[in-house]
Amino acid sequence: MPMGISVAAGLVLSPAGHRHGRGHGHAACRCSSSSAGERQVLFSRIAPVYDHLNDVLSLGQHRTWKRICVSWSRAKMGDRVLDLCCGSGDLAFLLSQKVGLDGEVGVAEVMAVDFSRQQLKTAADRQDHRWKLCYKNIKWIEGDALDLPFTDCYFDAVTVGYGLRNVVDKSKAMREIFRVLKPGSRASILDFNKSSSFFTASLQDWMIDNFVVPLASGYGLTEEYKYLKSSISQYLTGQELEKLAKEAGFSAAKHYELAGGLMGNLVATR
Ligand SMILES: C/C(=C\Cc1cc(O)c2ccccc2c1O)CCC[C@H](C)CCC[C@H](C)CCCC(C)C
Numbered sequence: 001m002p003m004g005i006s007v008a009a010g011l012v013l014s015p016a017g018h019r020h021g022r023g024h025g026h027a028a029c030r031c032s033s034s035s036a037g038e039r040q041v042l043f044s045r046i047a048p049v050y051d052h053l054n055d056v057l058s059l060g061q062h063r064t065w066k067r068i069c070v071s072w073s074r075a076k077m078g079d080r081v082l083d084l085c086c087g088s089g090d091l092a093f094l095l096s097q098k099v100g101l102d103g104e105v106g107v108a109e110v111m112a113v114d115f116s117r118q119q120l121k122t123a124a125d126r127q128d129h130r131w132k133l134c135y136k137n138i139k140w141i142e143g144d145a146l147d148l149p150f151t152d153c154y155f156d157a158v159t160v161g162y163g164l165r166n167v168v169d170k171s172k173a174m175r176e177i178f179r180v181l182k183p184g185s186r187a188s189i190l191d192f193n194k195s196s197s198f199f200t201a202s203l204q205d206w207m208i209d210n211f212v213v214p215l216a217s218g219y220g221l222t223e224e225y226k227y228l229k230s231s232i233s234q235y236l237t238g239q240e241l242e243k244l245a246k247e248a249g250f251s252a253a254k255h256y257e258l259a260g261g262l263m264g265n266l267v268a269t270r
């Protein structure tokens with residue numbers, strides 16, 4: 001059972017509406033965004049244009065990468081699943097179709113957790129405008145990846161899309177994912193690949209400098225998108241992610257490169 005959460009206007013909020021750091025909603029991050037509070041502000045600021053920019057920047061390819069991530073989680077009909085750092089909900093909507101509607105088989109529930117209320121608001125609005133019945137099985141939960149409001153061994157699968165890189169304490173987040181997964185179940189974690197290839201890393205940097213940041217600047221989000229480059233350089237390589245997962249207790253962990261090495265997906269089995 002999820003612990004200590006209450007429902008408010010379609011969103012499930014954490015007990016104290018918990019927020020990181022000092023203040024929020026103003027003072028956009030003007031640095032490489034080191035604290036959790038600054039990152040929370042950043043993701044709330046980009047929420048209104050996040051989906052649109054993802055489509056434009058990736059030429060729609062992010063949808064394919066997300067489908068792969070969900071497929072590799074092995075979520076199936078009747079499962080209870082978690083989409084961590086759900087943002088505006090792309091992976092949660094895909095998971096929802098995999099697990100079906102409550103009552104068909106098993107529990108069939110998607111818990112979608114994020115610490116940005118603005119991102120969750122976008123996700124809930126998108127849910128309202130979608131017609132598939134299964135989307136009713138998604139619960140949007142305001143919560144922290146470092147302190148998940150669920151009991152041990154609660155989920156049949158966990159997905160994380162472009163989330164782990166943005167979490168301040170990646171080891172703790174991985175241990176939380178391990179804790180809430182049932183034995184034998186999988187976490188599928190999609191993100192930018194921190195490539196060991198000089199060519200791929202340079203191409204990634206070039207794209208961010210010459211394509212991503214200039215486009216985001218048109219929306220007044222220069223610093224927010226500059227953060228992408230520093231967050232990738234501070235992230236973990238595929239090998240390091242496999243090690244992190246094993247240290248968290250996972251019995252198997254394998255990282256796969258996608259999109260010619262620009263993206264990566266870690267599959268970890270508890
Ligand atoms: C999915 C994308 C971005 C997600 C994203 C993640 C973050 O952590 C952020 C943090 C702060 C601000 C924004 C974000 C954020 O948007 C879009 C990724 C686009 C890539 C930069 C470029 C993709 C390259 C190609 C067009 C794809 C070509 C594929 C081909 C197979 C080579």
Ligand SMILES: C[S@@+](CC[C@H](N)C(=O)[O-])C[C@H]1O[C@@H](n2cnc3c(N)ncnc32)[C@H](O)[C@@H]1O
Binds near residue numbers: 043044116161
């Ligand atoms: C780049 S977005 C990814 C959103 C979505 N998963 C997708 O693939 O489009 C990263 C998300 O992680 C969330 N996030 C970052 N750190 C978090 C944390 N410690 N706890 C919960 N959410 C977090 C942000 O609020 C943001 O919505």
